Amino acid sequence: MGATGLTGNRLLQKLIDDDRYEHIKLFSRTKIEDLPEKVSQYIGDLFNLKDFKVDFKADEVYCCIGTTAKKTPNKKVYRQIDYGIPVTAAQISKENGIPTFFVISAMGANKNSKVFYNKTKGEMEQDVLRFNIKNSFILRPSLIGGKRNESRLLEKIGLVVFKIIQPFFIGKLKKYKIINADSIAQAMLNLANSTSNADVIITSNDIERISKN
Incomplete structure (x- = not known):
């Protein structure tokens, strides 16, 4: 889920190129053209993800879905996307016996935050973990770098500023460094193909480190 976004698209390409993955199931609202035969697309309303339950079977689930306040100003719809879809995906994964679940959250996620975005992400994390899926991984990236198909002016400005001040991010500040979408993917x-244990919640600097292993 979320394969049309920056990180989700990079992940999809890596899965396609990886010979360890013989069959990829893609759940989306819109069809992606020119994908190889190893990708099966299930198109529909992700707000009603349970409609896909019969086909929602796999070894691993990657949830890269998310939105922005600019793109989705309605807070109810925003919550349906950033909270509702990942939590429902985790629920179906548990019910269908899927052992590995990944979801991309955000660095400031905090269920007790007064900031709507951070609170939504924090509550999503909390409720995803309640399903006790055997291998649950919540990734909290910092500002994500990479070429997007859509224009995000404020994000572009933020990336420029962060690039200038990044040399000062050392020690505990490392988690605030810009991270490329390719590294997250x-x-x-x-992680999916490793037998070593990892923290359930993975901060940005650890995501970068794991990407190089």
């Missing part, structure tokens, strides 16, 4: 693949 690679870290998920590395």
Whole structure:
């Protein structure tokens, strides 16, 4: 889920190129053209994800879905996307016996936050973990770098500023460094195919480290 977004698209390409993955199931609102035969697309309303339950079976689930306040100003719809879809996906994964679940959250996620965005992400994390899926990974990236298909002016400005001040991010500040979408995608693949234990909640600097393993 979320394959049309920056990180989700990079992950999809890596899964396609990886010979360890013989069949990929893609759940989306819109069809992506020119994908290879190893990708099966299930198109529909992700707000009603349970409609896909019969086909929602796999070894691993990657939830890269998310939105922005600019793109989705309605807070009710925003919550349906950033909270509702990941939590429902985790629920179905548990019910269908899927052992590995990945979801991309955000660095400031906090269920007790007064900031709507951070609170929504924090509550999503909390409720995803309640399903006790055997291998649950919540990734909290910092500002994500990479070429997007859509224009995000404020994000572009933020990336420029962050690039200037990044040399000062050392020690505990490392988690605030810009992280490339490719690194996030690679870290998920590395975790999925590793036998070593990892923290359930993975901060940005650890995502970067794991991507290089």
